[in-house]
Amino acid sequence: MRGLGTPRGTQRNHAGESERAAEVGDRPGIPTRVRTMKMIGQAAEGEPGGQAGAGVNGAISIPPAFTVREVSVHYGMHQALKSVSLEIPCHEITALIGPSGCGKSTFLRVLNRMNEVVPHTRTTGSVRLNGTEIYDPRVDVVELRKQVGMVFQKPNPFPMTIFDNVASGPRVHGIRKHSDLESLVERSLRAAALWNEVKDWLGKSAFALSGGQQQRLCIARALAVEPQVLLMDEPCSALDPISTFRIEELMNEFKRRYTIVLVTHNMYQASRVSQRTGFFLAGELVEIGPTEQLFEAPRDPRTDGYVRGRFG
């Protein structure tokens, strides 16, 4: 259904795949789905991940969380992403900036396969998470999305209680015991710096919260599934400056435990919180590098024009 990769990319995957498949594949009674899940689960620390160790701009010492090679996305006839290649390092905040419609949000949704939700979308190229090709047909998309959580532009709490919002993910993934759920909900709400504000109101509707609280609730909901990566799609664009500040503080804390990819319209935000920044324009990745370098000394004249506010 989905064309995977250019010939080059595909070949590389298949080589890596068959080796690992041979490792775990001969065990009888383990369905393919489970095996693939395991493959994503293993943090593949020893594996250099092909040429992934060396970044496009500057060297990365630890293996990247995501290795993206020549990814293109088409919506019907319209090409939204044009052969994007980049690495996303572990435990860092990677910011993606660019004008509206440049493809940065599309790129974010490539990373947890949420782009498949939109009809008539075609994704080609190779995306590896810890060395595993996530567009491999054997990959269980449910397991992928458990490991790659997402926070949306507009807070989208479920129409249920605060507790149930946070507990719904873990419940779906098999946690039934109420005491387990309670401690997980508390932990997640604390991590999202919301616990003190809502601890006496857990049975109240999530809609009773303010916009900034709702967004932190959505972050807590994503954390409750215990992902490795957090994708944030303009998480502060609907929020006031104080709520924005609190969420930026959270992101700074999170990078010790999670890999964060942040799409933002706000260049100040990108420069405040991120370690690396990529600039998208008209579906292309123009430039990616250390945040300071991208804002102070961009290599591409288009980046220069954008970060200096000449257009966009």
Place this chain on the structure above:
Amino acid sequence: MNRDSVALEPHSAALLMRVAHPSRWWKEWGFQILALLAVLLAIVVLLALILDVLRDGMTRLNIRFLTSFPSRHAEEAGIKSALVGSVYLMLLTGLISGPVGVGAAIYLEEYAPLNRITRVLELNIANLAGVPSVVYGLLGLELFVRAMRLERSLLAGALTMSLLILPVIIIASREALRAVPMSIRHGALALGFTRWQVISRNVLPLALPGILTGLILGFSRAIGETAPLIAMGALTFIAFLPENPLSPFTVLPIQSFNWISRPQEAFHTNAAAAIVVLLGLLLVLNALAIWLRNRLQQHREG
């Protein structure tokens, strides 16, 4: 009014007055009055109908009327078999059309690919909602009574009624599902929910009030329909209760239709009384459904 603070030119002050714009005033009020008249007309006609039926029927309305079988003598005739038949028919129709209708709506709204076949299906369902009910009766006669050899049974009647109200249920349920914001579905999918988990845990609870409204509309239509059952030949004189889904049956609208077509005045009174019972049954069913809907809504928001 604070006259001191109003410092407008004389002519612009005059322009602010309503009398300076009679046509605008008339358009605004004229439309409101027209709308009010439309509502009053509907209510007056309904009230007149109910009062007329009540006046005619109240004299016959008593426990014996409810608990007697039909008879050749108007004073002894009752609606026991028709009332029980109506309730059974409703239950069976609900059991058949509810799951099928809601299931079809879920498929079309949540799973169906956006292609030509889906569009043809949607168009046809919308058209089916406008087909006269007699046509469904004839279809029921051919398909259920003759081809499937169900005879003139409760089951054949319920299947025919289900066909009749399925389009209404499907269309209303789809509207309810479509009203659930996409962001809820995306939020759940991003947490690693499967398609079915998204639907059963997030979408259906939100759409349930709207779906219930569709079901109420459909059932209300089915309980009052006479034509399809007459077309498929449901019996009019039944002096026993249906024992199982394959028993012959009659319903309230058919019973009143039968009584009205008799020459004797006393049977007309019986028909009016039967209609009062039918209206009452309808009211009770609707009230029950609305109560259920409100309860579900409160539960969700609480």
